[in-house]
Amino acid sequence: MYLTKEQERMLSGEYGEVLERNFRLLVRLGEIYGADRMIPVGSVQVAGVSYKSIGDPGLEFLEDLADKGARVRVPTTLNPPGMDLEDWRELGFPRDFAEKQLRIIDAFRRMGVAMTATCTPYLVGNLPRFGEHLAWSESSAVSFANSVIGARTNREGGPSALAAALCGVTPNYGLHLDENRRPSVVIKVDAELRRESDFGALGYHVGKTIEKGVPYFYGIKDADVDQLKALGAAMAASGAIALYHVEGLTPEATLVTTGGLGTIEVGERELREAHEGLNTGREPDIAILGCPHASLAEIAELAGKLEGRRLRKPLWICTARATKRAAAEMGLVDKIERAGGKVVADTCAVVAPIERMGFKCTAVNSGKAANYLPGFCKQAVVFKSVDEILEMVT
């Protein structure tokens, strides 16, 4: 791989052990995947933040880096930790867990990472432009950045994203290159996508069916940002899908062709089967919305639906702290709390230790959450639309 003089010096240890090891990691990954050179990145989204996911080995690794003075060189935003960083006591998060989680957060803070604590960095200030090269982890954010914005990032792991943040570059391979952004399969949708959960069900079905590659969707007539976020998140959870195109909706759809590709048809029956396959529970102990993190529009919609109703079961809507602040100023948080619900900041159903908090069955409207909750959180899942979930818990 071609390296600049400056990069050679980094690799030889002239800038210290931290940069040497982290840059070596990027060089080796680049060699494994056949990169020709390094490219600068505009921003980094770093995952591997929840103590539940990375445990003591991850905690020690991050504290070591921070102790050695590691600092990020490019704007770097943070994935969700395993709890609400302010209201964790009130929400019932275990104290031993919280102490470790706060140490992880402190290590990231010392490295100069922005404390966004969200899987939707593009909603709270880390918004890339079309064609910009990034090193993002968090599969749903990767899918959104590549597909909805047309920025370019591979599906990074936590350490490789952090290495890119410390070195300011990433190896040039995979989705940074035009030829790998072309579609590999056509998905013909012949079904009404009415509810937000329909986009999750569609994403879950397609990810599970094709497993990898770049799907090109025909037949999705319209979708807002929140629906595309749900579609991509579910697809990235049930398959390793980091990029998709939708005719008429996503920016690269007109730049690629689909001639000669195999076609998979998805109709009402497939969507119904996906819904059924994700429903493993009946009576939820809690409903958790906001996977990926809810936008202000989604919080406003929920607040409206809760007006004049009283919840019988706990309901969380997870979002970024910045979004929660805006929602609070609009009076939306009060409205949700008056009905008995909570706006939970920072964390989410997937990375929080909900299995340790007495919950056995969780209702969600997210294809991604429905896919992960049985394995990561030992939950039975009720997967339905927001309206259906509210019928069950009010």
Add this chain to the structure above:
Amino acid sequence: MKGRAISPGRASGEALVSREPLSFYGGVDPKTGMVTERGHELEGKCVKDKILVFPRGKGSTVGSYVIYGLKKNGVAPAAIVNKETETIVATGVILAGIPCVDGIDIDKIKTGDRLTVDGDNAVVELG
């Protein structure tokens, strides 16, 4: 045997060989270096100071941090030799500073063989 250099450094020791892929997260205890994966052919063995030989890594990407933890806790293998190092193991050995070479025909190596791994020159020597 000549392979591909994954992580630099030189080490000698006794080979501990697995014919199956190895998951570090949930499969190896970072405090003791014991392999804990149920039913794995190395279950109950300790990787400390061994030349750990296996085809490739598998499982969660948190495995990279476990490899780092093994080194920090003084129970890491002296070196790692793979048929093909994937990103989980590559990330772990580079960040931990454990010599590692891949592209090696590991069928020629048996547990107990004496091995020298030269991660600078991508060479693994038997005997």
